[in-house]
Amino acid sequence: MRVTIKDVARKAGVSTATVSLVLHDNRRISVETRKRVLKAIHELEYQPSQLARGLVMKQTGNIGFILTEDHFLRTEPFYTRIFLGTEFEARESSHFVLLTTIPTQFTEENSLPRFVTQQSVDGIIVAGKVPQLLVEKLNHYNMPFIFIDYYPPKGDYSAVLIDxxxxxxxxxxxxxxxxxxxxxxxxxxxxxxxxxxxxxxxxxxxxxxxxxxxxxxxxxxxxxxxxxxxxxxxxxxxxxxxxxxxxxxxxxxxxxxxxxxxxxxxxxxxxxxxxxxxxxxxxxxxxxxxxxxxxxPKFDLGIEAMRLMREVLANKVRKNKKVLVPVELVLRKSTSPLKK
Amino acid sequence: MRVTIKDVARKAGVSTATVSLVLHDNRRISVETRKRVLKAIHELEYQPSQLARGLVMKQTGNIGFILTEDHFLRTEPFYTRIFLGTEFEARESSHFVLLTTIPTQFTEENSLPRFVTQQSVDGIIVAGKVPQLLVEKLNHYNMPFIFIDYYPPKGDYSAVLIDxxxxxxxxxxxxxxxxxxxxxxxxxxxxxxxxxxxxxxxxxxxxxxxxxxxxxxxxxxxxxxxxxxxxxxxxxxxxxxxxxxxxxxxxxxxxxxxxxxxxxxxxxxxxxxxxxxxxxxxxxxxxxxxxxxxxxPKFDLGIEAMRLMREVLANKVRKNKKVLVPVELVLRKSTSPLKK
DNA sequence: AATTTTTAGTTAAACGATTAACGAAATGAA
DNA sequence: TTCATTTCGTTAATCGTTTAACTAAAAATT
Missing domain, CATH: 3.40.50.2300 (Response regulator)
Structure with a gap:
């Protein structure tokens, strides 16, 4: 069976609360006790259950990532790179990214991704141009969402955009x-x-x-x-x-x-x-x-979106924030000084 | 606040157990009560918490999907299609698929995907050729895994392969x-x-x-x-x-x-x-x-892998099962009858 | 009519964490 | 010495489900 906080507590001779507090760097715990607990954690290779944690903290630890099918399947790995950036940055805050696609022609018949209706994510990242209908349906849910490389014509949203x-x-x-x-x-x-x-x-x-x-x-x-x-x-x-x-x-x-x-x-x-x-x-x-x-910088777009998402989830963002990521000129051979 | 099973129970005038039983199609509940409960569920737009459910059922509802970086970023959407098949089929059993990449040169310095070490998935799908080291590290965890389009040279595993x-x-x-x-x-x-x-x-x-x-x-x-x-x-x-x-x-x-x-x-x-x-x-x-x-059939490879995963998770599979997906000839213009 | 069986539900423990509220001992202040 | 404060932990409730064990009423059997 899985190693739980109880096992750690028993081994370290403390209560489960103490273990939890150590895990959260609470300074109410003395250096010695903390050491004992840490040792037990290490020896048992204890990994907190995200489920239990999420249940009490009221957060899933997941971020949804929505793409239209054609964007995901494009030969050019544009959106896949963006996704990769998001997934990479998500590791910093122990988030998981749930990638799903919607039909390019998203109509009334199509339902929203399951992670939205089931509320299995804390926030949603939408990459690329998507049908307005999706945006409107998403609006019915009380979940923050962030756009990448697209901005809906109506409404005000947080977004990470190319400059x-x-x-x-x-x-x-x-x-x-x-x-x-x-x-x-x-x-x-x-x-x-x-x-x-x-x-x-x-x-x-x-x-x-x-x-x-x-x-x-x-x-x-x-x-x-x-x-x-x-x-x-x-x-x-x-x-x-x-x-x-x-x-x-x-x-x-x-x-x-x-x-x-x-x-x-x-x-x-x-x-x-x-x-x-x-x-x-x-x-x-x-x-x-x-x-x-x-x-x-595709990767950066994904990274910035995840960072912005964290800010939003932590309520650090007053209004809807826009991040413009800079682009840069890549010199190759198709341009040259004007010849007379 | 989120609608919980308690809200439904109250509204339907039953206990939470009854609601749960209705949700699981238990026939201990009379048709009338079931109707009342279903009505309440519908009216409140109740969605069970996957977290709470997972906690007691000891399963996360997630499947990990591991790809090497270069496979994911390939211009040809081969593995993305496979992933899509998996994600699509996952909807049938309400699973989520966590996609992550590992460095193409996976060495001792690299750690396993977080969803493995944290035990945030019920099973793992590995697509494409991966370093043997990954396979060996994965073996230390008590989690079923399935290969797609690759079969490790040593050992015996479940896999979905191209015929x-x-x-x-x-x-x-x-x-x-x-x-x-x-x-x-x-x-x-x-x-x-x-x-x-x-x-x-x-x-x-x-x-x-x-x-x-x-x-x-x-x-x-x-x-x-x-x-x-x-x-x-x-x-x-x-x-x-x-x-x-x-x-x-x-x-x-x-x-x-x-x-x-x-x-x-x-x-x-x-x-x-x-x-x-x-x-x-x-x-x-x-x-x-x-x-x-x-x-x-890339999409099918993904689908079959998810199906196989379900079988494995339900202990329906005696030994390690291999699924061969058939291929088919696509006639275009580069072949013709032999000319003298 | 008395007993057994079936039906239709309920009660309560459990899953594995977090954290507010509490408390005992040690330290400091008056 | 007495009271207040700080330090270091613990207790217990809670999150939202599932499900084994139980119970009361109804139906069936003798």
Whole structure:
């Protein structure tokens, strides 16, 4: 049978209360007694039961982690890295993370994850864009939740977000510093806050350096944000004979598609067109040339979310707190100084 | 405050024991009382506390899921799919799955996942090849564990495995039925049970159809099982002027590398060489031509593991049970009938 | 009618922790 | 010396379930 606090108490010749107090570093216990207890704990290899502890403390020690199915199964380990960060940081406070997915099309028929309805978690982390319906259903439960890399359009929540505006600025400024003035921007799903913010960063950088914003250089009408969209966007630019010496794509997938189009049309990268992406996905390195991009620290996003969760659970947070995690420029071979 | 069994009991005018018995479908309770209780449960939206339940039943309701880091972060969502299957099936028995990773190089310095040392799980599922040290450390704990897609070289364990031999046979027979007789096999990391079994399947199929095994058609000396190994293996075959009209690669990655080499050397697929892979990874479809392969039902592997775990936990399993999940041939464009 | 059996519930202990409230001994203050 | 305070522990209630053992009433048997 399992070693319990009673066994420890007996072995150390004290009451179970004393053992518990030692475990919680209560200074009401003398150094000697504490030593005896610690010795007994060690010798018996005692591990407190999380169940018993949770029952009296009214907390489960679990954190729920919700992802849509497609995000979890994406080839690019974006959300898996975020999860890993969360799980890693959870070890610091002895939390467990329960990962579950919801259908990408979450409708009325779908029920919430069991850990929510059963109240088997102390808090919930929601990663990536999720259907509004989920958010609303979640609101019915008296459980703190935190978003990662997404922010619901209505309502006020705690969230850990990528500093997309900064990223957009850094990417654009990088191009500007290389001497470029005709910098195109391509984006899709422009309603998505993250994409929109990158776009804003682009515009801010232009303004900051006194470069006029030219709408013909900008494509925000793509539906999706995949490779095909990138290809399509750039091709449409080229078809209209729009000239640009640099390109900032709202993410790497689109950037890769864009490069494909540029190559097809015989444009040399980076000599004729410099390209910057956003995200730093795995395949960037295998591009020809390797893609310069804005790296998103996925692991850190997960870590920050778990930290924020702890603060929230400890009531350290006044209102809904937002954490912006910084991004950084990763120089590879797809950008170069403007050539005459 | 949380709704407890007491609230339900009060509302229904019965004792808490009665509520509990109703919850467990005990037929000692009359139909009417049961109805009253059920009504109260429903009206109060009562959810039993897993903590309290677990405490008295001496079970946590959790299953640990261990993966090496590199497996979890692989671009190909192989193990994530397996996990998803497990998580999905866990819902049937109200289990939660705690996913954690261990360093790929698990050494003495590394400690076991916290859910093991803390005994916060009822059983453990280990997916993919893991260091032997982990297995040995796990053995010290009195917890059932089950392997998925791996079987430790020493010892006897319960496991859910891919029917690799069958897969190797099916792949090879497919080629034989297309008229091929000179069928090459390329594999790497041949010590790995899965690879070895596919190789055995290859040999069995040849024998079954009375085709002589020719060692010069076989490469098992590659270290790794990646694209480069596939490329290297086939090139070395071609360099030695070995003739073959079909090729079975031990996995899709190698098959893709192999095709790259074949294309480079000007050999047409499938006209001059038919190629079959194994695994059914995402990028198969994007190959030129799309790769015919043996599909591994990842989701099912996870499901079967969870089912097996339940059997084990219920002591339904006499000895260590092995479950072989069947694979199936996926016809795409990389194989065709032998041309004269 | 008396006894036994069945039915339909209840009582109370147990699971393994935490912690407020209490208390005895030692120490300090008046 | 007496009273107050501090130190170091203990007692006992509590968290929300489950379930063995019990009981009262009803039904069946003799």
């Amino acid at each position: 997309n505006i900064l990223g957009g600025m850094v990417a654009t400024e990088h191009l500007i510093k290389l001497g470029h003035k005709e910098i195109a921007f391509i984006g899709g799903d422009i309603e998505h806050p993250s994409i929109n913010e990158r776009y804003i960063g682009y515009k801010m950088a232009l303004e900051k350096h006194g470069i006029r914003y030219r709408s013909e250089l900008v494509i925000t009408s793509e539906e999706a944000t995949g490779k095909e969209s990138g290809l399509h966007a750039v091709c449409s630019l080229l078809d209209r004979d729009i000239k640009f010496t640099a390109l900032f794509a709202c993410n790497d997938a689109m950037a890769i598609g864009a490069m494909e189009c540029l190559r097809k049309r015989g444009l040399k990268i980076p000599d004729q067109v410099s390209v910057v992406g956003f995200d730093d996905i795995e395949s960037d390195v295998f591009q020809d040339p390797p893609l310069t991009t804005i790296a998103v | 690799n031999i069958l897969g190797g046979m099916v792949a090879t027979e497919h080629l034989i039925k297309l008229g091929h007789k000179e069928i090459a096999f390329i594999g790497g990391d041949i010590e790995h049970p899965s690879i070895n079994e596919r190789y055995i399947g290859y040999k069995m199929a040849l024998e079954k159809h009375g085709i002589r095994y020719r060692s010069e058609l076989v490469i098992t000396s590659e270290e790794a099982t990646g694209k480069e190994s596939g490329l290297h293996a086939v090139c070395s075959l071609l360099d030695r002027d070995i003739k073959f009209t079909a090729l079975f690669a031990c996995n899709d990655a190698m098959a893709i590398g192999a095709m790259e080499c074949l294309r480079k050397r000007g050999l047409k697929i499938p006209d001059q060489v038919s190629v079959v892979g194994f695994d059914d990874i995402e990028s198969d479809v994007f190959q030129d031509p799309p790769l015919t392969t043996i599909a591994v």
